[in-house]
């Protein structure tokens with residue numbers, strides 16, 4: 001391939017046999033199927049270096065034109081966590097009282113959620129993922145990013161998978177609206193909050209809703 005741009009050779013060769021491919025893919029399914037969104041966290045913490053590695057693992061996700069249009073803000077300060085909880089609960093209280101439809105609240109009944117979000121203070125780390133709609137070029141001109149929601153969604157998927165792989169737990173929390181995070185974390189105009197992800201260990205008495213995953217026939221259609 002002729003290109004004025006440099007390409008480098010690629011290899012991730014494991015050369016697994018077909019049997020190994022099947023066995024290992026089953027293991028991946030079993031492992032990922034154990035992931036659950038947790039709302040009950042332990043106060044127990046772990047080294048910040050772990051979070052940094054997890055964030056950088058997330059940042060390996062594919063993105064439109066490799067713009068990597070994300071910023072991961074990690075909050076461990078108790079004062080900031082408290083501010084975030086107060087602001088999130090205020091928005092959530094209004095949402096549950098007047099913004100969410102009856103149908104929506106009915107759909108949420110199995111999860112037993114309400115406006116109260118104590119996990120925002122209990123979890124040792126809150127990762128607030130911001131999407132970057134555009135970048136500021138030198139001189140202040142705006143340079144648009146591409147497929148920003150898809151890219152940041154993928155990075156969050158990588159992050160959740162990495163967290164789960166360590167036996168840690170997380171919640172994909174979307175207090176709505178989320179602009180309070182822009183203010184509290186003092187983020188620039190090109191960034192918008194995308195997802196708030198508390199990370200930690202599950203509380204000893206943690207429970208999760210008894211829900212089921214769709215089966216193969218419901219999610220997979222073959223065109224052979």
Ligand code: IYR
Pocket residue numbers: 092108111113114115173174175176
């Ligand atoms: N943001 C609210 C409501 C909520 C909405 C959905 I869609 C969920 O899957 C879960 C909760 C809250 O966090 O309670």
